[in-house]
Amino acid sequence: MSNNFLNIKSLSVKVDDKLIINNLSLSIGRGEVHAIMGPNGSGKSTLSNVLAGKDGYTIVNGAIDFSGEDLISLEPNERANKGIFLAFQYPVEIPGVTNINFIKTALESNRKYRGLEPIKPGEFLKLIKEKSKILGIPEDRLKRQLNVGFSGGEKKRNEALQLLMLEPSLAILDETDSGLDVDAFKIVADTINSTRNKDNSMLVITHYQRLLERIKPDIVHIFVDGSIVESGGPELANEVESDGYERFGDAK
Amino acid sequence: MSDKQEKLSEEDFKDPYEFGFETDIESDFAPKGLNEDTVRFISNKKNEPEWLLDWRLEAYKRWLVMKEPDWSSVRYPSIDYQDSYYYSAPKDSEKLESLDDVDPKLLETYNKLGIPLKEQEWLAGVAVDAVFDSVSVGTTFKERLKEDGVIFCSFSEAVQDYPELIKKYLGSVVPSTDNYFATLNSAVFSDGSFVYIPPGVRCPMELSTYFRINAAGTGQFERTLVIADKDSYVSYLEGCTAPMRDEHQLHAAVVELVALEGAEIKYSTVQNWYPGNEEGVGGVYNFVTKRGDCRGDNSKISWTQVETGSAITWKYPSCILRGNNSSGEFYSIAVSNNYQQVDSGTKMIHLGNNTSSRIISKGISTGKSSNTYRGLVSIHPKSKGSRNFTQCDSLLLTNQCSASTIPYIESKNSESIVEHEATSSKISEEQLFYCQQRGLNEEEAVSLIVNGFCKDVLQKLPMEFAVEAQKLLSVSLEGSIG
Ligand SMILES: Nc1ncnc2c1ncn2[C@@H]1O[C@H](COP(=O)(O)OP(=O)(O)O)[C@@H](O)[C@H]1O
Ligand SMILES: [Mg+2]
Numbered sequence: 001m002s003n004n005f006l007n008i009k010s011l012s013v014k015v016d017d018k019l020i021i022n023n024l025s026l027s028i029g030r031g032e033v034h035a036i037m038g039p040n041g042s043g044k045s046t047l048s049n050v051l052a053g054k055d056g057y058t059i060v061n062g063a064i065d066f067s068g069e070d071l072i073s074l075e076p077n078e079r080a081n082k083g084i085f086l087a088f089q090y091p092v093e094i095p096g097v098t099n100i101n102f103i104k105t106a107l108e109s110n111r112k113y114r115g116l117e118p119i120k121p122g123e124f125l126k127l128i129k130e131k132s133k134i135l136g137i138p139e140d141r142l143k144r145q146l147n148v149g150f151s152g153g154e155k156k157r158n159e160a161l162q163l164l165m166l167e168p169s170l171a172i173l174d175e176t177d178s179g180l181d182v183d184a185f186k187i188v189a190d191t192i193n194s195t196r197n198k199d200n201s202m203l204v205i206t207h208y209q210r211l212l213e214r215i216k217p218d219i220v221h222i223f224v225d226g227s228i229v230e231s232g233g234p235e236l237a238n239e240v241e242s243d244g245y246e247r248f249g250d251a252k
Numbered sequence: 253m254s255d256k257q258e259k260l261s262e263e264d265f266k267d268p269y270e271f272g273f274e275t276d277i278e279s280d281f282a283p284k285g286l287n288e289d290t291v292r293f294i295s296n297k298k299n300e301p302e303w304l305l306d307w308r309l310e311a312y313k314r315w316l317v318m319k320e321p322d323w324s325s326v327r328y329p330s331i332d333y334q335d336s337y338y339y340s341a342p343k344d345s346e347k348l349e350s351l352d353d354v355d356p357k358l359l360e361t362y363n364k365l366g367i368p369l370k371e372q373e374w375l376a377g378v379a380v381d382a383v384f385d386s387v388s389v390g391t392t393f394k395e396r397l398k399e400d401g402v403i404f405c406s407f408s409e410a411v412q413d414y415p416e417l418i419k420k421y422l423g424s425v426v427p428s429t430d431n432y433f434a435t436l437n438s439a440v441f442s443d444g445s446f447v448y449i450p451p452g453v454r455c456p457m458e459l460s461t462y463f464r465i466n467a468a469g470t471g472q473f474e475r476t477l478v479i480a481d482k483d484s485y486v487s488y489l490e491g492c493t494a495p496m497r498d499e500h501q502l503h504a505a506v507v508e509l510v511a512l513e514g515a516e517i518k519y520s521t522v523q524n525w526y527p528g529n530e531e532g533v534g535g536v537y538n539f540v541t542k543r544g545d546c547r548g549d550n551s552k553i554s555w556t557q558v559e560t561g562s563a564i565t566w567k568y569p570s571c572i573l574r575g576n577n578s579s580g581e582f583y584s585i586a587v588s589n590n591y592q593q594v595d596s597g598t599k600m601i602h603l604g605n606n607t608s609s610r611i612i613s614k615g616i617s618t619g620k621s622s623n624t625y626r627g628l629v630s631i632h633p634k635s636k637g638s639r640n641f642t643q644c645d646s647l648l649l650t651n652q653c654s655a656s657t658i659p660y661i662e663s664k665n666s667e668s669i670v671e672h673e674a675t676s677s678k679i680s681e682e683q684l685f686y687c688q689q690r691g692l693n694e695e696e697a698v699s700l701i702v703n704g705f706c707k708d709v710l711q712k713l714p715m716e717f718a719v720e721a722q723k724l725l726s727v728s729l730e731g732s733i734g
Binding site for chain 1 (some may be wrong): 681682683686687689690691692693694696697700701703704705706707708
């Protein structure tokens with residue numbers, strides 16, 4: 001078996017007859033962190049959604065292999081329970097459902113899938129308090145309705161909290177750093193970085209090199225018009241930061 | 253994509269009506285059909301005083317010349333009132349002295365329903381009256397309640413033991429001439445529960461009635477009367493189930509509440525009558541008249557209902573706000589799936605000064621069902637400084653179902669304030685995906701979102717009922733996303 005954990009081969013995806021992902025290939029090994037940088041509208045969120053299994057996308061070509069399994073045939077919840085976590089660019093509000101109850105429900109379905117007993121309430125409470133503290137999330141926010149009335153930054157921090165609680169094997173961060181103020185940014189970036197280990201992989205979508213200074217990726221990919229146009233080391237991020245995407249063929 | 257959904261529907265989308273079993277027990281029936289003799293038969297079985305028989309007969313005569321209402325949105329083939337039994341009782345039920353005499357089969361039925369009747373099994377401290385088909389089969393905690401002067405017994409017992417209370421209050425909120433189904437009930441009602449809370453008493457436990465239709469071809473016509481005397485308080489719970497049957501069963505109940513000065517009644521219902529199958533075959537016709545009278549100043553009546561069952565639900569629990577400063581509340585969750593039809597809501601009649609009412613209605617429709625909120629807020633010209641707040645939210649889960657909100661507002665006093673808010677939404681793909689991305693399957697996701705949608709109402713239920721209601725919501729919505 002190859003070392004490749006996530007293997008995307010010649011993937012093309014359409015939304016309403018419009019080709020958004022165009023013959024994309026990408027392999028991420030276990031424990032690797034890959035960054036994707038690309039202009040707005042280039043298809044980064046589309047890629048995240050397709051990996052997570054959202055409806056409404058037509059896969060016209062290609063294959064996705066995750067941990068030796070055909071990912072495309074799996075339901076979104078199966079993918080989640082097998083370890084894929086998407087930190088949403090725009091987290092969704094669910095009125096009437098408290099944050100803590102939502103996270104508990106999510107954790108329980110993950111545990112159930114893995115054949116684990118439900119977590120003891122006391123243990124859960126201890127865990128979520130501990131993780132919230134690391135992220136600087138006040139406890140009363142756990143009792144609020146999920147994302148309802150949260151500021152942009154609060155929503156992003158809350159995505160990070162779920163990431164910490166669920167301990168996925170592949171975390172996809174879709175511009176998790178956007179909308180965070182300087183202090184929050186540092187906390188979130190460092191916390192996420194601390195979850196790195198040899199078994200867990202990450203796909204980090206960002207516009208900012210400053211994030212990649214804190215979460216040092218193994219590889220940086222430049223993503224334009226639905227495919228990777230160049231891959232390299234951190235120096236690519238520096239280049240983007242100073243010169244934009246023009247050299248990489250972005251028309252804008 | 254359709255592939256995925258089919259796979260789901262095979263594995264998880266079965267919708268067994270958990271309470272659809274039948275108890276094999278010998279029953280006493282009134283002869284089939286409805287005529288004066290049927291009315292006499294019932295009255296005689298219950299050994300009723302002359303005045304009550306007369307009251308029934310008068311209602312019966314009145315009913316003969318009434319017309320079945322057709323103003324609601326529900327549609328059903330005409331009912332053959334001669335093709336039903338109007339009285340069915342488990343044999344030997346009449347001479348029960350205590351719960352120990354209850355047929356073990358019946359106790360087992362209630363155990364299966366999660367309603368243990370043996371007092372020692374009640375940890376939550378809820379007193380229960382269980383009505384099986386037409387008769388009450390046992391009331392728990394009677395003795396304990398008596399210490400506080402609380403009367404909680406079957407309606408039939410109350411007729412024997414407290415005739416003066418019955419005579420004074422029966423039909424005083426819902427007159428025997430009120431409407432087609434209430435009038436029918438007045439003629440043939442068989443049993444139900446009776447509650448009286450004496451002045452100044454806070455009822456020490458929740459009171460609960462559990463209704464069960466068992467016998468085939470039987471209509472159930474129970475009557476509940478709750479009287480809260482001055483400055484008293486009571487919380488009353490009502491639950492219902494029925495076996496699965498292909499034919500429709502009629503359930504036409506009447507509930508009357510009277511709150512005297514400073515009294516408060518909280519009435520909660522979890523209605524889970526058999527809703528019929530996926531093709532709309534069978535199910536209970538739930539045509540119910542519920543009304544509360546805030547007769548005294550500073551009194552309060554609060555209705556909370558979770559309606560998930562029945563083929564057709566037609567009910568408008570209402571409050572007459574007669575006393576000054578009295579208040580009425582209506583909190584409702586109504587779920588319709590498959591071919592279920594719901595036409596439900598409330599009436600708030602403001603008569604006294606400074607009366608207030610609050611209506612929160614959550615309608616959830618799926619399958620090919622229809623779900624209508626119909627409500628009236630009426631403020632009398634002499635009712636000064638009164639106010640109402642209404643909020644009606646509908647959630648649609650499929651494209652084939654429908655939801656409508658029909659609020660009637662009659663505000664005849666310029667000082668009064670009537671506020672109405674209504675929303676209608678489809679469950680959002682984004683919300684579903686978000687939940688699924690966190691590991692919940694589609695049904696769990698729907699259930700979580702729906703529970704969130706209903707939260708304002710679920711919170712109003714007593715704890716032990718809220719848990720049951722949440723489970724029920726999930727079960728009722730199984731297989732609902734299409
Ligand atoms: N549901 C959709 N319907 C139509 N167009 C869409 C939809 N989702 C994304 N797109 C289009 O696909 C392109 C890529 O969008 P997106 O993946 O969000 O880009 P990025 O995340 O890189 O900014 C955009 O042109 C966007 O307008
Ligand atoms: Mg994006």
